[in-house]
Amino acid sequence: MNKMETIVSLAKRRGFIYPGSEIYGGLAGTWDYGPLGVLLKNNIKKSWRKKFILAREDIFGLDSSILLNSKVWGASGHLKNFSDKLVECKKCHKRFRTDRLDSKVCPGCGGGLTGEKQFNTMFKTFIGASEDSASQIYLRPETAQGMFVNFKNIVDSFHPKLPFGIAQIGKAFRNEITPGDFIFRTREFEQMEIEYFIRAQEWEKWFEYWSKQMREWIMEIGVSVQNIFEREVEEGDRAHYSKRTIDIDYNFPFGKEELCGLAYRTDFDLKAHGLDYYDEETKENFIPHVIEPTFGIERIILALLCDDYNEDEMNGERRTVLRLKPEIAPIKAAVFPLLKNKPELVKKAREVYETIKKRIQPIIFDDNGNIGKRYRRQDEIGTPWCVTVDFQTLDDNTATVRDRDTGKQERVDIKEILAYFQERLN
Numbered sequence: 509m510n511k512m513e514t515i516v517s518l519a520k521r522r523g524f525i526y527p528g529s530e531i532y533g534g535l536a537g538t539w540d541y542g543p544l545g546v547l548l549k550n551n552i553k554k555s556w557r558k559k560f561i562l563a564r565e566d567i568f569g570l571d572s573s574i575l576l577n578s579k580v581w582g583a584s585g586h587l588k589n590f591s592d593k594l595v596e597c598k599k600c601h602k603r604f605r606t607d608r609l610d611s612k613v614c615p616g617c618g619g620g621l622t623g624e625k626q627f628n629t630m631f632k633t634f635i636g637a638s639e640d641s642a643s644q645i646y647l648r649p650e651t652a653q654g655m656f657v658n659f660k661n662i663v664d665s666f667h668p669k670l671p672f673g674i675a676q677i678g679k680a681f682r683n684e685i686t687p688g689d690f691i692f693r694t695r696e697f698e699q700m701e702i703e704y705f706i707r708a709q710e711w712e713k714w715f716e717y718w719s720k721q722m723r724e725w726i727m728e729i730g731v732s733v734q735n736i737f738e739r740e741v742e743e744g745d746r747a748h749y750s751k752r753t754i755d756i757d758y759n760f761p762f763g764k765e766e767l768c769g770l771a772y773r774t775d776f777d778l779k780a781h782g783l784d785y786y787d788e789e790t791k792e793n794f795i796p797h798v799i800e801p802t803f804g805i806e807r808i809i810l811a812l813l814c815d816d817y818n819e820d821e822m823n824g825e826r827r828t829v830l831r832l833k834p835e836i837a838p839i840k841a842a843v844f845p846l847l848k849n850k851p852e853l854v855k856k857a858r859e860v861y862e863t864i865k866k867r868i869q870p871i872i873f874d875d876n877g878n879i880g881k882r883y884r885r886q887d888e889i890g891t892p893w894c895v896t897v898d899f900q901t902l903d904d905n906t907a908t909v910r911d912r913d914t915g916k917q918e919r920v921d922i923k924e925i926l927a928y929f930q931e932r933l934n
């Protein structure tokens with residue numbers, strides 16, 4: 509198995525990510541998040557919200573609808589421009605994005621290709637009981653427009669002074685021509701986006717500022733700096749609204765590809781929606797410009813899995829370990845009784861488990877198999893600490909805490925155990 513296959517297999521086996529609609533043969537470009545996947549995703553969102561919304565005074569959170577009035581997409585230019593160029597194989601009728609195709613013939617069957625066509629990647633659906641052109645709407649392909657159309661609402665409720673931002677996390681949908689590479693390119697995914705409103709003359713300063721902030725957060729959650737590359741997106745490859753874009757690429761096993769992006773959207777969107785801003789100080793109306801940092805959660809998850817997946821040897825045994833940062837790891841700790849068939853150990857271990865669980869969640873209780881196996885199971889899902897209750901615990905009220913990365917064990921007084929974890933989680 510290559511690295512990607514190993515990760516896909518681990519993700520499925522241990523309950524992180526399952527193929528969508530699997531029992532019916534699947535549905536291309538869709539994945540379902542299992543219990544550990546949900547926890548991982550939520551920890552990433554929590555870290556993002558904390559840094560970019562909660563810890564700041566100038567960014568306002570939002571959760572706007574996935575379904576929007578079609579006029580939004582007319583004004584924003586998505587109806588006309590949100591398309592990929594594709595070619596079709598004349599023989600097997602598979603379609604390919606021209607910007608991602610190296611050969612002049614079909615990579616699948618070697619057949620000849622048609623000329624290039626534009627393909628709008630917004631998903632269409634209908635609203636209400638009739639299915640005609642008047643009731644046709646689109647699933648949002650980006651969360652950004654929900655923030656632009658609420659610009660005036662935020663200004664009226666909170667009276668923010670420039671610069672300020674609106675941020676949201678939410679689903680986006682794109683009818684990708686060729687989804688693939690596990691969760692890298694899917695048809696339904698989640699974005700974490702910020703629209704940061706500024707004065708036009710300050711755009712370069714804020715662009716630099718946000719590119720630093722993005723890198724900072726990516727590293728804070730544990731993506732290693734040597735796998736990140738900043739790339740200037742050339743004019744012809746930029747979205748229709750952008751005057752400057754940089755992509756932050758990650759060195760995935762299948763190549764260096766976009767992890768997240770930063771765009772200078774100018775005043776394109778607010779102007780298109782006829783929205784402006786009244787500056788109390790200068791008593792002027794004008795249209796703010798926008799810097800947009802955008803992250804895809806799936807790609808962050810994939811980068812973390814690729815970065816943190818390791819196979820090494822510990823105490824003479826091969827093991828798989830996910831070296832996720834404790835804040836990001838789905839399970840924070842596991843508690844074991846040394847032996848399953850000693851009721852006094854099991855009872856004490858249960859007590860310890862309940863004590864920790866009151867403050868630190870989620871944690872796991874496991875008494876299956878021998879201790880070595882239990883450690884391996886936790887290492888594989890990235891649990892940072894394992895607590896073992898043994899016979900000495902019954903005498904002196906201390907338990908061993910074993911560190912995932914070093915394998916070192918130390919005895920900690922159970923009275924101190926909550927503080928021990930809290931200190932290491934912050």
Ligand code: ATP
Nearest residue numbers: 684692693694697766767768769802803804806807
């Ligand atoms: P690509 O060039 O890879 O198609 P894009 O430039 O169209 O991506 P953006 O429009 O900049 O992507 O979207 C912002 C972010 O949303 C991306 O940086 C990425 O993390 C995420 N994203 C975009 N499309 C997908 C997708 N199909 N599946 C998963 N994540 C995606």
